[in-house]
Amino acid sequence: MTSRANLSGKKALVTGGSRGIGAATARRLAREGADVVVTYVHGKEAAEDVVRAVETLGRRAVALRADAADAMEAAGAVDRAAEALGGLDILVNNAAVGLMQPLEDMSLTDVDRVIAVNVRGVFLAAQAAAALMAPGGRIITVGSCVTRRTPGPGATLYAMSKSAVTGLTKALARELGGRGITANVVHPGPIDTDMNPADGPFAPDQAAMTSLGRYGTAEEVATAVAYLAGPEAVYVTGAELSVDGGYAA
Numbered sequence: 001m002t003s004r005a006n007l008s009g010k011k012a013l014v015t016g017g018s019r020g021i022g023a024a025t026a027r028r029l030a031r032e033g034a035d036v037v038v039t040y041v042h043g044k045e046a047a048e049d050v051v052r053a054v055e056t057l058g059r060r061a062v063a064l065r066a067d068a069a070d071a072m073e074a075a076g077a078v079d080r081a082a083e084a085l086g087g088l089d090i091l092v093n094n095a096a097v098g099l100m101q102p103l104e105d106m107s108l109t110d111v112d113r114v115i116a117v118n119v120r121g122v123f124l125a126a127q128a129a130a131a132l133m134a135p136g137g138r139i140i141t142v143g144s145c146v147t148r149r150t151p152g153p154g155a156t157l158y159a160m161s162k163s164a165v166t167g168l169t170k171a172l173a174r175e176l177g178g179r180g181i182t183a184n185v186v187h188p189g190p191i192d193t194d195m196n197p198a199d200g201p202f203a204p205d206q207a208a209m210t211s212l213g214r215y216g217t218a219e220e221v222a223t224a225v226a227y228l229a230g231p232e233a234v235y236v237t238g239a240e241l242s243v244d245g246g247y248a249a
């Protein structure tokens, strides 16, 4: 297969790589030539399916149980991935909690959990990755179109968390640019996954909010991540790349 991104010999970690966008990203990076570690919490079998799919493509793959809600595990996953693969070139911060509910129903536990997984885990993984990445390293975070346009009530915590990692990405780009490491954020629109199924109760409204009038696929997001991970994106950093079917247009 011809490779546009050309990730031959690269070593990647995709957090939350057992399902949805993370799984599609792991497979896509492998198709471009990368060895891949995926993390999961509950989806051991699904993560092992991803490992087998990557191995079928002729690349190395490892599944690690690492809960991004736990500070030690979030940072430790990066070191474990680098140890398993013999280094780390690409970090894809994908794992997140998609909690949607009315403001008045958000408990302190909800606040702490969303911040722990969606923000603190991303920060700690980026910090650990930056400590061991060589020039050419890539930090790619999966944000959300809700940072640009919220769909309606219920998105307070989630939108706050995704805006936080968008700010983090820009600051990382400034901090790590001198070392030749890029940091970018991809903002998916409504994507058909377990988190936001295309046959869910709010799906018709979300599809209607896009310019293209449909849900996207995990593979369509993975394509953008692979581009940012590859050599053609060498001069792209601190960028927000929307893959949202025109949701924010």
Ligand SMILES: NC(=O)c1ccc[n+]([C@@H]2O[C@H](COP(=O)([O-])OP(=O)(O)OC[C@H]3O[C@@H](n4cnc5c(N)ncnc54)[C@H](OP(=O)(O)O)[C@@H]3O)[C@@H](O)[C@H]2O)c1
Binding pocket: 015, 016, 017, 018, 019, 020, 021, 022, 039, 040, 041, 042, 043, 044, 046, 066, 067, 068, 069, 093, 094, 095, 096, 097, 098, 117, 142, 143, 144, 145, 187, 188, 189, 190, 191, 192, 193, 194, 195, 196
């Ligand atoms: N789908 C959408 O419409 C949409 C839109 C905008 C942005 N996004 C973003 O895209 C990313 C992926 O979403 P998705 O739709 O693919 O979600 P998904 O189908 O729910 O998959 C979530 C993945 O993250 C893992 N995960 C969840 N909590 C974790 C934790 N505490 N530690 C480590 N891994 C954890 C899950 O692992 P287990 O299998 O072990 O549970 C699973 O692999 C997220 O950052 C999400 O916010 C999604």
